Amino acid sequence: MNVLIVEDEKALTTEMELFLRSNNYLCETCYNGATASEKIATNLYDFILIDLGLPDYEGLDLLKEAKKHNPEATCIILTARAAVDDRIKGLDLGADDYLAKPFSLLELQSRMQAITRRKYGLKNAIVALGNFNIDLTNRSISFKDVPISGITKKEFDLVAYMLLHKNRTLTRSQLSEHIWGSLVNDDYDSNYIDAHIKNIRKKLNAFDTPDWLETVRGLGYRININS
Numbered sequence: 001m002n003v004l005i006v007e008d009e010k011a012l013t014t015e016m017e018l019f020l021r022s023n024n025y026l027c028e029t030c031y032n033g034a035t036a037s038e039k040i041a042t043n044l045y046d047f048i049l050i051d052l053g054l055p056d057y058e059g060l061d062l063l064k065e066a067k068k069h070n071p072e073a074t075c076i077i078l079t080a081r082a083a084v085d086d087r088i089k090g091l092d093l094g095a096d097d098y099l100a101k102p103f104s105l106l107e108l109q110s111r112m113q114a115i116t117r118r119k120y121g122l123k124n125a126i127v128a129l130g131n132f133n134i135d136l137t138n139r140s141i142s143f144k145d146v147p148i149s150g151i152t153k154k155e156f157d158l159v160a161y162m163l164l165h166k167n168r169t170l171t172r173s174q175l176s177e178h179i180w181g182s183l184v185n186d187d188y189d190s191n192y193i194d195a196h197i198k199n200i201r202k203k204l205n206a207f208d209t210p211d212w213l214e215t216v217r218g219l220g221y222r223i224n225i226n227s
Contacts, residue, residue: 001025001026001046001047001116001161001178002025002026002028002043002044002045002046002047002177002178003020003025003026003027003028003045003046003047003048003049004027004028004029004030004036004039004040004043004045004047004048004049005017005020005027005028005029005030005049006029006030006033006036006048006049006050006051006054006059006062007029007030007031007049007051007078008031008032008051008053008054008055009051010031012101013029013031015105016049016105016108017029019105019108019109020109023109024139024153024157025047026180028043028045032054032055032056032057033054033056033057033058033059033061033062034056034057036050036054036057036062037057037062037065040062040065040066040069040070041065041069044070044072044073044177045070045073046072046073046074046178047073047074047075047076047112048066048070048073048074048075048076049075049076049078049108050062050063050066050075050076050077050078050095051078051079052077052078052079052086052090053079053080059077059079059090060086060089060090060093063075063077063090063093063094063095064093067093067094074096074112074115074116074119075094075095075096076095076096076097076098076099076108076111076112076115077090077095077097077098077099078098078099078101078103079098079099079100079101080100080101096115096119097111097115099111113125113136113137116136116164117136120164120165120166122136122164125137125138127163127225129163129210129212129223129225130208130210130211130212131143131144131207131208132204132207132208132210132212133145134159134160134163136160136163139153139156139160140156141156141159141204143204143207143208146207148203148204148207150203151200151203152199154179154180154196155196155199155200155203157179158175158179158196158197158200159200159213159223161175161178161179162175162213162221162222162223163223165222165223166222166223166224166225167222167223167224167225167226168222169216169219169220169221169222170220170221170222171219171220172192172193172194172220174220175193175220175221176192176193193221197213197215197221200213201213212224212225
């Protein structure tokens with residue numbers, strides 16, 4: 001998933017970026033509001049983490065821009081401000097959560113995961129698909145409680161992202177942008193995405209047919225939880 005970190009404290013920004021990357025998030029960073037404003041207007045993100053105390057920009061104004069240009073993004077306010085009014089304003093403007101500095105990176109991750117599950121209607125981190133279990137927290141797939149080895153990070157990312165958007169057809173471009181952080185071109189996309197889906201099916205087929213992983217001809221792929 002794509003994350004934009006908007007924070008002027010460079011040490012904290014680096015710490016968050018390294019931590020989130022180690023947990024399989026794609027990260028971009030900004031140290032000021034002007035740069036963040038440009039990115040928010042032109043790119044799509046799954047998470048936008050916004051420091052309210054930016055040197056050149058009012059964080060709440062940046063939040064407004066984020067909700068306008070990235071309406072599906074989850075916005076989390078990062079603030080050292082003690083005033084409750086600032087936090088309330090942020091939540092009223094559409095922020096999904098806030099963290100008061102200093103905060104634990106593990107708490108940040110936990111909140112991001114909880115918001116994701118709530119946003120996409122998942123009651124818990126383990127989702128049953130037939131005889132398969134997808135564990136979003138531990139990033140594993142099992143069959144009848146037997147872990148399936150050999151699933152790569154990117155393969156799991158594909159399954160997890162489609163699961164979050166269950167019953168919705170995702171194009172190859174959408175999958176590429178949110179999993180790899182870039183768009184694929186028309187000449188390359190069939191090999192780029194289709195090869196990963198083929199490998200996923202091959203590994204799962206060794207246990208059972210994953211009927212829930214569907215190809216929508218001419219459009220893309222989806223996970224159908226009603227299968």
